[in-house]
Amino acid sequence: MAASIFQDVEMAPPIEVFQLTNRYNDDTFPQKVNLGVGAYRTDDGKPLVLPVVKKAEVAMASDSQNHEYLPVAGLPAFRDAAKKLILGEDSPALVENRTESIQCLGGTGCIRLCAEFLKKILKCDTVYVSKPTWGNHRNIFKHANFSNIKEYRYWNPESRGLNLEGMLEDLNNAPSRSVVILHAVAHNPTGVDPSVEEWEKIADVCKAKELIVVMDNAYQGFASGDLDKDAYAVRYFVRRGFELFIAQSFSKNFGLYNERTGNLCIVSKTPEVLNRVKSQCEILVRTMWSNPPNHGGRVVATVLNNQASYAEWKVQVKEMADRIQQMRKLMFEKLRAKGTPGSWNHIIQQIGMFCYTGLNVHQVKHLREKYHIYMLMEGRINMCAITSKNVDYVVDAINDAVVNI
Template identity: 45%
Template sequence: MIASSRTAVCRAAKKQFSAKTGARAVSAWAKVPQGPPVSITEAYKADSNPEKINLGVGAYRDDKGKPFVLPSVRAAEKKVVESTLDKEYAGITGVPTFTKAAALLAYGPDSAPIKEDRVAITQSISGTGALRIGGAFLERFYPGAKTIYIPTPSWANHNAVFKDSGLKVEKYRYYNKDTIGLDFDGMVADIKAMPKGSIILLHACAHNPTGVDPTEEQWVAIAEAVKEGDHYPFFDMAYQGFASGDTNKDAFALRHFIKEGLRPCLSQSFAKNMGLYGERVGAFSVVCESGEEKKRVDSQIKILVRPLYSNPPIHGARIASEILNDPALNKQWLGEVKDMADRIITMRALLKENLEKLGSKHDWSHITSQIGMFAYTGLKAEQMDVLAKEHSVYATKDGRISVAGITTGNVKRLAEAIYKVTG
């Protein structure tokens, strides 16, 4: 009798517990929305066509379409490993031999801020990390409006990085879809129309995603417009050397702005020009007015970095440091960067040549006038759909292609596919 009563009580308690907890059984993440799939990668992998072409990958590929590790990187890594260095934490701002060399590469040995030691710099988690640190620094300390103007279009992650940094993101005209080139007049007009003291993001070279860069003469005019508006320039330089094959030429805009008395901040990445994608090697720097100001800026950068990730990884930075500081390795690397840039330039020329040989009536000169890894073809979204569905050629809906995905083995078939789609 007692046993059966206890059983009844237990059942009642369980029922009551289930009723109470049932209301709380919904997961805390039940309302987290599903993000969009990485459609290009998934569709490409699912395609069984042995001649399929992936033009959506934002990483360099050799002429066989394979990932490429630079010989200079292999040699530098060997030196690092054989040095049997410890694995202690780097300082908050990174490996000093790397950051010093990175600043020198970007600003040049004749730069006044370098000579006067007034560049505050920190190692970062590649270019994205540099942008994130920069966004946070500007949000916290920039005395003007907390709004940053980015080009239309820009790298997709710019908008997200700066918004997550607490900045308001606005846009200025950049790409002219009718000419498939730079909307120079619109860009300058928008810069002049920005509220005085605005922050403006500028791609130093190899504009991503269009591949459309201002000429040196246009950069001079852009710098003048920025000066007139008392705007603050933030340069994103993810492709130094990888754009033209010349690290000095690719740094023209940044260095010209400094010669004009402007004091920009800079995001650098060594993913593309050294092929250190997964090593995540980058740097963020601020050109300061004086050495004393540099010390204060440096102290605040450390305060920002500390709760983000404390210390950057050391292995990739040590590799980059070896390449930048060893004269023989540096010379070898500069040659390899030029070779990579030249391959991209050659693939552009071959694609244009093949399209013209097929009798295309379209003007494809923009393919070779653009620069860097990416090219805006001018193709519409529906044409890109046909390329994927009927020709197994995969790229983004806006007509952007990664020229690194073009090889001597697939360029003819690619041209034929584009010709069939465009007429």
């Protein structure tokens, strides 16, 4: 028999977060805890389908729409509503018709389309990502054939906060027209966001160095509970006159994880260039996924374009954000009451779904092996996975790890 054409294919390294979930699912220990997966959980540890999403889906199921292809750029009602959500209805970019958008396969699809456009159309070859950053940023730009994937300092392990000085220095040393990925709100994985004053300094450097800004916006509303507050950085850069890309994901704030619902919003200085930009994006989309799926986009459009549904959704988003903040406070108070060594203020100072605990690799392994608590090796945990039922167990385990490892 002839040798397989696949015989020299090497085994790829596992994707950590999914491997972690598989190990958790295979674990039969009754008190096991999965703090790794980046998805919202109720206080019962269950996935949540937002009630407003259920209502929209019931209405959609009874209408007479067919299953024809969407336009290559996606559902217009979704794209327009998504732009207004992130930019604000009174945005100068919207008023002056300086925006375009493309419906993508989740936030990941937005970043990938953006990377392809930057490489093939704008001929960019250098991108800066934060250190640390979302695990997929580097790989997306690698597979889009960027030659130079660099990091700017972000996390300060001593303060467990932002290393602003290092960030500004690294961006100031970046070549002109380098691409920089900025997390619009609720930085993943650290949960550390710049203040208003710090955003101003970051924008100053990006403007002076003529950096091409890509805002990764996965958590609008989900971070603070306030849609406008969570859009601050994006809207500030737009007011400053930046041309930029905004990758919007509706996985978290709509709970549409497996519907892969995203929108790549593009802001330009003038409206005249946008038709050309859109046309090139459509060619790139045609070669990757051809047309986006309909369901998730229609859910978002149905909710955002109906005043009553929109108001209901905002309440439900705030409830999710509030529960995350409550779990932060509860975990912090219990660690402090336990007398766990070190300062744990960062738990309540960080924002959004994730907490960068500061636990080291050996402590993370100890938690997994002794207590069946699963988290990424970098010490990132999903605060949604902390519940009133497991918080004492998790705190006791962390205390043991910090004291003894």
